[in-house]
Amino acid sequence: MTEKSTVRSVTYDLLRSLGLTTVFGNPGSTEQTFLQEFPADFTYVLALQEASVIAMADAFAQVTKHPALVNVHSSAGVGNALGNLVAAYHGNTPLIVTSGQQHREMVIGEPYLSNREATTFPKPWVKWSYEPVRAEDVPEAFMKAYAMALQPPAGPVYLSIPLDDWNQPLAGPARVRTVSDRVVPDPRRLRQFADRISASRRPALVFGPDVDRSGGWDGAVALAEKLRAAVYGAPLSDRASFPEDHRLFRGPLGLSMKAISERLTGHDLVVVIGAEVFRYYPYVPGPYLPDGTDLLQITADPAVAAGARVGDSLLGDPRAAIELLLDSVADGSERTAPEPMARPKQLPEVPSSPLTPPEVYAILSKVRPADAVIVNESTSTMAQQIEWLPTTETGSFFATASGGIGWGTPAAVGVALGDRHRGVARPVIGLIGDGSFQYSVQAIWTAAQHNLPIVYVVMRNEEYSILKSFAVLEQTPGVPGLDLPGLDIGAIARGFGCRAVDVKTTEDLEREFQAALAAGTTTVIVVPTEPQQAML
Known part of the structure; x- marks a missing residue:
C-alpha cells in the first residue's frame, strides 16, 4: 500500500x-x-x-x-x-x-x-x-x-x-483469488466415448485449435498413433494441433457441408476434439456426414457443443480428454493404417514472372529456420502454405479465428513480444496478402520500435483473390472493388521505420529473406505474385 x-x-x-x-x-x-x-x-x-x-x-x-x-x-x-x-x-x-x-x-x-x-x-x-x-x-x-x-x-x-475513479481514496490491499482454467470431462461419458472409439473399424480424428491452445499437441500425436487413425485439420483453424508432415495427417477437412462429407466418406466414426462441428464458410449443400458415419465431439465450450449440427458431445478440456482417452481406448494395431497424403509440390518448369505462390513458398521452405513461427493472413494461399510450409511444432502457427482480415500483421508483433517476454528467441514470419496488409499496416511501426525479429512476406497480386474465388463459387460476376492497383507497400513500410525490399525472382527472395533473418529488426519483403483461385 x-x-x-x-x-x-x-x-x-x-x-x-x-x-x-x-x-x-x-x-x-x-x-x-x-x-x-x-x-x-x-x-x-x-x-x-x-x-x-x-x-x-x-x-x-x-x-x-x-x-x-x-x-x-x-x-x-x-x-x-x-x-x-x-x-x-x-x-x-x-x-x-x-x-x-x-x-x-x-x-x-x-x-x-x-x-x-x-x-x-x-x-x-x-x-x-x-x-x-x-x-x-x-x-x-x-x-x-x-x-x-x-x-x-x-x-x-x-x-x-x-476517469475520476482512479484518484479516489481506497484502503488496500485488494483481495486476490485463484481460479481453475480447466474442466475435466465426465468420467462415465468419457468411458462411453472410449468404448465407441475402440469399436470403430476406421476412425478419423479432427483436431481443432483448442487442442494446441490447451497444450495437447503431444497427446494428439500419441492418440492418433495408438488408434492408427487418419487425422484431419479442422476447417479454418487458427492454430495447428498436429504435425502436418506426419504420416497420419490427411490435410484440411474442407470448408463446406459437401466437401467435408465427401472427405469423411469411408470413416465409420469421426472424433472432433477442440473444434466446432463444423466451421463452414461457403454454402455448398450436402449431408452433414456420410451415410454410416457417426460423430463424437469433445470441447470445453458449452456453446460450441450446443451448436453442433450433428453428433454427440462431451464437455471437457481437450488436453485432459486426450490424455484420459489414451489410457482408455484399445490399441488399434490391427487397423489398416491410412494411406499417406499425396504431396505433389508442383512448380513451373520455367520460373514465372511474376512468381506463383507455390514458387514463393518453395523458397521459404528452403530458407525457413526450423524454429520459425508462422502468422498467416494470405487467405487465398493457405492451402499452398500447408503443402510447402507444414507446421511441425506446437505453438508455431497462428491465424485469425474470426475470418476478418487485419489481424495477422499486428498479431505477428504480439507473437514476437510474447516470445521476448518468456525469453524465447525465434524468428516470426508474417505471410500477408497485399490487401490484408493495408487493414492494420500501422502495426509495423510498433514492430520497428521494438526491433522485433519479424520478416513480413507480402504477396502482391493486386487483388482480393479470396473474394474473386468466392464470387466464382457463388456465381456472382461483376462484383466491384476487388482490384488493388497502385500500392507501393515498400514505401509504406519504410515510412513506418522498417527495412523494406522489393523482389521479383526466386534468387532475390532467397537472398533477401536470409538478409532479413540477420538484420535484427523488422523487414518487409514485397513479392509480386500471380493471382490464383483459392481452394474453397
Missing part, C-alpha cells in the same frame, strides 16, 4: 499480483488518470490504432499462455477495437479490455467522449461487460474480470471505468 492509497494504487498492486504488467494500448484523454505516473515495473506497448492493439494483445496472450491487459479509448476507440475483438472471442483468448469513461458528474449529460451504453457496446464479443457502480469497486471488478477471462471457455472481457 502506498503512502496515499487510491483506487489506482490498489489496482496496480492487484495487477502486479496477477502478473498483468504489460499493457497494450492507444491512450486517450479518459484513460490518462489510469496511466498517469506509469510504473517503472510495467511495460506499455503502444500501437497506433485500436484494432492493432487488440490483435497484438491476442497473440501475446496466446504465446505467453496468460491473460493480457488492454487499454483503449472510450466509445470510438472501443469501436475501432471491435473487429479484432471478434477474433479474440472466437479464439478463446483471455483478454481484459479496459476503456475510460467520462467524469461521473458529467455522464448524465452525455458529454463529449462519453461512452454511451458502455457495457452494451462490446457485446456479444465479450464474456462479461461491466462498469463499476462505485469507484471503490474497481479493483474487485478487475479481479472478477481476470477470473472470467481465464475460466473455460476463456475469452475477452470488458471494463468501462470513469
